[in-house]
Amino acid sequence: MSNQSLPVSCVVVLFFVCFELSAQAEQMVLANNITLQGRVQMMDLSDTSARDTQSQYWSARGTKNYIAGRINQAVKDFQKAVDEADNSKLSNSQKALMISNLAAAKREKHEFSQSEQLFKKSLSLIGTSMADGKLNSYISRQYAELLRLQGKNAAADSIMNKTTFPGSAGDSSGKLSGIPGLEELKTDFAGLEVPTELHALGDDQVIGKVMVDKNIKTKPDVVTWHKVPHGLAGAWHCSDACTTTRQENLLNGTVSMNRLSVSKLLHSSDEIEGRQVDAKGDIWDLDEYPTTEQVTDPEPGTKAYFRTTYSQTISVDEKSICSLFQFDNITTSSQSNKILSHKRCSQLNRMQLVENGSARMFVVDINYDDQGKAIARHDYNCSAVRSEKFAKNDKYKSAFCAFLTSQNLSSLIPK
DSSP states (O other), X not given: OEESSSOTTSBOHHHHHHHOOOHHHHHHHHHHHHXXXXXXXXXXXXXXHHHHHHHHHHHHHHHHHHHTTOHHHXXXXXXXXXXXXXXXXXXXXXXXXXXXXXXXXXXXXXXXXXXXXXXXXXXXXXXXXXXXXXXXXXXXXXXXXXXXXXXXHHHHHHHHHHOOOTTSTTOTTOOOTTOOOHHHHSOOOTTOOOOSBOOOOOGGGSTTXXXXXXXOOOSOSEEEEEEXXXXXXXXEEEOOSEEEEEEEETTTOOEEEEEEEHHHHBOSSOEEEOOEEOTTSOEEEEEEESEEEEOSSOOTTEEEEEEEEEEEEEEEOSSEEEEEEEEEXXXXXXXXXXXEEEEEEEEEEXXXXXXXXXXXXXXXXXXXXXXXXXXXXXXXXXXXXXXXXXOOOGGGHHHHHHHHHHTTOGGGOOO
16 A cells, blocks of 8 residues: 555644644643642632642642653642542542542552552442443543453453443443444454554654654665555545544543544545556555655644654455554754654554445554553544546556566566
8 A cells, every 4th residue: 555645544743643642731731730739829728619629730730740651649649639539529520530540540550459449439439421421431441451450351341341331332322413432433453453562762763862864764675565456446535524533542541532624634645556567457556664755844943754664465355455554753853853753653544445436444543652652542434535547657667577576476577
């Protein structure tokens, strides 16, 4: 699977913004903390409304420390939030969320027994409203993760089986207007999974380092070819004005759905399927990596690079192509060439031929931190219409013939 410039099926700059635990988000939490701290300093703690504010302050501060990886401090902050919430007028749902935050932080410290008790306590406080149902599903996921860490898979499955996800097929309250259920939208790739862990970034690839020429690779080391179904050959353009996306923060289990413009998710170039035709008339396309391309429209004062670090077509049948990609999205300063951000993504996508000559693209993306730990998952799908008929590109003929020869397929070399 390849294209004219950057892969249209890749979530490039803007997708990473959707999930990044960014400095901007952290600053918002910090600003909120400062405002709350000022109120805390002036409050009369005999007033229960004052305790509400103090509890919210410690919760916001704990969230900031949790995001930054300062788990020990996050535990202390969340504990203070829970303690203040006990004597406040906060709702049971608010208290449940604060307790679950403490449980999740203790889980990170492998204090499993305490974490389990806290998760049970938080779930016992939740009511039966639609909003409470969402909170129940969120906390249940967190609790199930704790059980799996302890090898209690049957107990984790039991927790999830008892949980009704708002908007899902088992939810009697009805679907969210115009939005599929959480589990309905989670893309099924028949057992194929996106990697949940990558290697850590090298010291010369992290923020603050200068982007050097050896890291800007334009000639691929690996070039392979795969067949393309005749029905999918040609150029395709994603046509949905909006698409539903399922977003999951893999650090805390939060799941949400949004309606986003396809232009916010995909690069504007069309997807090209097929470059060459063999002697039998079968159409082929190539996978190649690593490659690095400079983005043509970066933010002012920056340069941006899109690096394909892995590309493999996993399966092809008469009506679909399934592929796995890994990408780096790197932004540098125009003046110093120092790295301002380095974000990584793995993507599993399937392009499926549907009725009336159109196609549908199903995508799962996972984002990673500098250490290669998965931090977010994004599921979406969109319609695609054919924008151009297939036409072979002779620019790739010599590479295609060399590949056929290397695979002992010289009889397929086109004339």
